[in-house]
Amino acid sequence: MKRSKGIRAKRMLDSAWSYLLLLAIAFVFFFPCFWLILSSFSATGSIYDYVGFFPKAYSSSTWIELFTKRTPSCNYGIWLGNTLYVAVLSSIVSTILVILTAYTMSRFRFKSRKSMMQLTLLFGIFPNFMNMTALFVIMTQLHLFNNLNGLIVLYSCSAPIGYLTQKGFFDTIPNSIYDAARIDGATNFQVFVKMTLPLSKAMIVYTALTSFTFPWSDFILPQMLLGGNKDNYTVAIGLNEMTDDMFSLFAAGSVFIAVPIVALYFGLAKFLVNGVAAGAVKE
Amino acid sequence: MGAESRSQRAGGLWKSVQRFFKTCTLSAKYSMLWMGLGQFRNGQIGKGVLLLLTEIGFIVYFASVGVRDLIGLFTLGTRAGDPILGIAGDNSITMLIRGVLSVLLAVCFVFLYWQNVRDANKIALRRREGRQVNTFLQSLRALADERFYVVTLALPVAGVVVFNVLPIIFTVLTAFTNYSSQIAPPKLVRWIGFGNFVTLFTVTSYIRTIGKIFVWNCLWAVLATSLSYFGGLSLALLINKNCVKGKRFWRAFPILAYAVPGFITMIGFRYMFSGMGPINWLIVKLMGEFARVDFLGINAVWAARAVCLLVNTWVTVPASMLLSTSVLSNMNRDMYEAADLDGASGIQQFAYLTLPFVFFATTPILIAQLIGNFNNFGISFFLRGGLINSREYFNANSTDLLINWLYNLALGGSNNYYGLASAVSILIFLLTGTFSLLAYIASPSYRREDTYK
Numbered sequence: 001m002k003r004s005k006g007i008r009a010k011r012m013l014d015s016a017w018s019y020l021l022l023l024a025i026a027f028v029f030f031f032p033c034f035w036l037i038l039s040s041f042s043a044t045g046s047i048y049d050y051v052g053f054f055p056k057a058y059s060s061s062t063w064i065e066l067f068t069k070r071t072p073s074c075n076y077g078i079w080l081g082n083t084l085y086v087a088v089l090s091s092i093v094s095t096i097l098v099i100l101t102a103y104t105m106s107r108f109r110f111k112s113r114k115s116m117m118q119l120t121l122l123f124g125i126f127p128n129f130m131n132m133t134a135l136f137v138i139m140t141q142l143h144l145f146n147n148l149n150g151l152i153v154l155y156s157c158s159a160p161i162g163y164l165t166q167k168g169f170f171d172t173i174p175n176s177i178y179d180a181a182r183i184d185g186a187t188n189f190q191v192f193v194k195m196t197l198p199l200s201k202a203m204i205v206y207t208a209l210t211s212f213t214f215p216w217s218d219f220i221l222p223q224m225l226l227g228g229n230k231d232n233y234t235v236a237i238g239l240n241e242m243t244d245d246m247f248s249l250f251a252a253g254s255v256f257i258a259v260p261i262v263a264l265y266f267g268l269a270k271f272l273v274n275g276v277a278a279g280a281v282k283e
Numbered sequence: 284m285g286a287e288s289r290s291q292r293a294g295g296l297w298k299s300v301q302r303f304f305k306t307c308t309l310s311a312k313y314s315m316l317w318m319g320l321g322q323f324r325n326g327q328i329g330k331g332v333l334l335l336l337t338e339i340g341f342i343v344y345f346a347s348v349g350v351r352d353l354i355g356l357f358t359l360g361t362r363a364g365d366p367i368l369g370i371a372g373d374n375s376i377t378m379l380i381r382g383v384l385s386v387l388l389a390v391c392f393v394f395l396y397w398q399n400v401r402d403a404n405k406i407a408l409r410r411r412e413g414r415q416v417n418t419f420l421q422s423l424r425a426l427a428d429e430r431f432y433v434v435t436l437a438l439p440v441a442g443v444v445v446f447n448v449l450p451i452i453f454t455v456l457t458a459f460t461n462y463s464s465q466i467a468p469p470k471l472v473r474w475i476g477f478g479n480f481v482t483l484f485t486v487t488s489y490i491r492t493i494g495k496i497f498v499w500n501c502l503w504a505v506l507a508t509s510l511s512y513f514g515g516l517s518l519a520l521l522i523n524k525n526c527v528k529g530k531r532f533w534r535a536f537p538i539l540a541y542a543v544p545g546f547i548t549m550i551g552f553r554y555m556f557s558g559m560g561p562i563n564w565l566i567v568k569l570m571g572e573f574a575r576v577d578f579l580g581i582n583a584v585w586a587a588r589a590v591c592l593l594v595n596t597w598v599t600v601p602a603s604m605l606l607s608t609s610v611l612s613n614m615n616r617d618m619y620e621a622a623d624l625d626g627a628s629g630i631q632q633f634a635y636l637t638l639p640f641v642f643f644a645t646t647p648i649l650i651a652q653l654i655g656n657f658n659n660f661g662i663s664f665f666l667r668g669g670l671i672n673s674r675e676y677f678n679a680n681s682t683d684l685l686i687n688w689l690y691n692l693a694l695g696g697s698n699n700y701y702g703l704a705s706a707v708s709i710l711i712f713l714l715t716g717t718f719s720l721l722a723y724i725a726s727p728s729y730r731r732e733d734t735y736k
Contacts, residue, residue: 015527018524018526022527026533029539029601032540047554050561051564052565053561097439100435104436116440120443123447128447132690133462133705134449134450134451134453134457137377138446141377141380156442158442158447160440160442188429188431216544236546239550240665244554257547
């Protein structure tokens with residue numbers, strides 16, 4: 001009797017500190033996001049008009065300013081349009097290329113397959129970013145420097161290197177399905193369009209979304225490849241160039257581009273876990 | 284031994300070519316003479332015309348620009364331009380790229396030529412046996428179906444070659460030139476062999492910077508990865524505890540942090556930790572003015588490094604938690620019940636059951652994370668706000684990693700040291716490549732693939 005009481009007390013203590021810890025962790029993750037949202041409603045805009053963490057006065061003027069201001073240092077409407085254009089087109093082209101690559105690598109056995117797989121692993125260690133000088137020169141040669149289409153081409157053409165998650169998915173589709181269709185006389189093209197694509201809707205959605213979110217929030221490539229012309233800026237470089245006295249504009253602009261991504265992630269939390277797991281378990 | 288076997292293999296190749304030449308059909312010999320002739324002889328007119336035109340195309344290319352480009356790759360230009368006198372001169376960098384392209388095309392040509400001879404031989408043999416030969420349309424259809432992988436991979440491979448392989452080749456080659464913003468077209472760029480590597484390792488300011496950055500870079504990769512890995516694992520285990528209710532609610536907060544684009548988080552934290560920012564306000568409020576910390580100032584070393592680690596942990600723990608959660612959900616519950624019966628404590632269960640399993644399942648990802656952190660450009664770039672030159676560093680600061688230094692050398696400052704930067708890329712590549720290869724071979728998932736099956 002006495003012993004079971006001791007165990008219960010121990011359990012209570014255990015769950016008490018678990019919840020306390022969870023509360024603290026939730027606060028640590030939530031507070032910076034909350035702080036940024038609050039800052040976007042600050043009345044004066046400068047980071048130096050705060051009392052500690054909180055703005056001295058609140059107003060929604062920053063949000064109106066964000067979408068109406070047309071100055072070189074804040075041209076949010078144009079930047080947003082550019083970002084959307086790059087992200088949507090990159091997502092479409094990348095998805096096509098990645099799905100084709102992953103399906104081929106999973107389904108077919110041909111001579112150069114193994115060496116191609118090893119080479120892509122090698123390229124993975126040599127990120128595009130390390131070739132900045134080369135990319136700069138090549139993009140200039142192709143008249144794609146300081147050009148949004150150049151970004152789309154670069155995102156899309158680098159995407160097939162990250163085909164492993166998708167290949168892992170295609171590996172789980174049993175070959176017997178395909179073989180049956182082949183015996184019925186379907187060509188490989190028909191098999192791909194009529195059988196594989198309907199089976200892999202979920203994977204296509206996952207691929208499209210991840211290849212949308214990357215260009216949507218990428219900073220490094222736009223910074224390298226979009227030179228001085230501020231009409232070509234994406235949101236990321238535009239926000240990065242904002243100064244201390246434009247902090248509330250920065251916060252509002254950040255919150256606005258983060259919201260769609262946050263919504264996507266929550267809608268797809270299950271997908272994400274499975275996607276990560278698929279990449280983890282397969283070689 | 285290696286050289287011997289290689290020469291043997293080369294000899295073998297030569298012998299098999301000789302044998303092929305002796306035994307091959309007349310059609311194959313026709314095709315050796317000119318692409319497509321053998322196909323004509325086999326009665327495949329459409330294919331023959333296509334191949335014939337291909338060879339003409341290649342010859343026109345090589346005669347007009349190809350050979351010039353190929354030579355240009357070695358000379359990198361002989362006539363310096365002069366904008367004042369209006370002399371256009373040779374553009375070494377364009378010549379370098381075009382030279383590489385011409386080499387790739389030449390390889391392509393040789394490959395196509397060889398395929399053309401083989402094809403002529405194959406079809407001729409088939410005709411000799413009296414079997415049906417495909418018409419042009421049939422051949423196309425066969426290509427699209429039997430070699431479906433050629434059709435599907437053509438575009439991705441072309442894209443990767445032009446925008447990933449070509450840049451890598453270019454970067455590797457640039458490391459052996461003296462290309463910089465001082466020596467750039469219209470001036471002539473030269474091949475200087477290992478000159479850039481010698482500079483990196485002999486000039487005092489470089490070698491001092493490289494040494495300091497390298498030590499911090501390794502320490503950073505290990506610390507950042509372990510913090511995020513064990514942080515994520517502990518968080519996943521905490522939320523997975525039986526006594527915790529509302530798991531999805533608690534998981535939502537890290538997912539929120541995960542979803543916010545990284546650069547926003549980091550710039551946000553830069554403001555938070557700035558000299559007059561809210562964190563310092565809190566410190567001053569609690570302890571007085573003397574305690575103010577210049578976290579991310581120009582010469583801050585360990586304070587800045589600690590902030591970088593902290594922020595990086597905040598950014599990376601959520602993904603690591605998601606990963607651990609999904610790995611843990613694959614774990615066999617029975618093992619724990621057995622352990623409970625045997626009276627193993629919670630800590631023992633963690634150390635002998637959970638950790639080995641999770642570690643086993645995630646080794647490849649762990650290696651990738653280690654490499655990712657080794658090359659984590661964003662953290663120092665955003666938190667320090669671009670290029671800051673700290674004391675005792677050349678074009679770098681205390682939190683910069685090799686990849687930041689590479690960026691600063693190539694594009695960051697007023698002088699662009701492209702050649703040196705490329706040499707640094709090669710160093711990074713050698714370091715990370717060797718490491719991941721060794722780590723992968725030594726990893727339990729590689730050595731004992733079937734442990735948990």
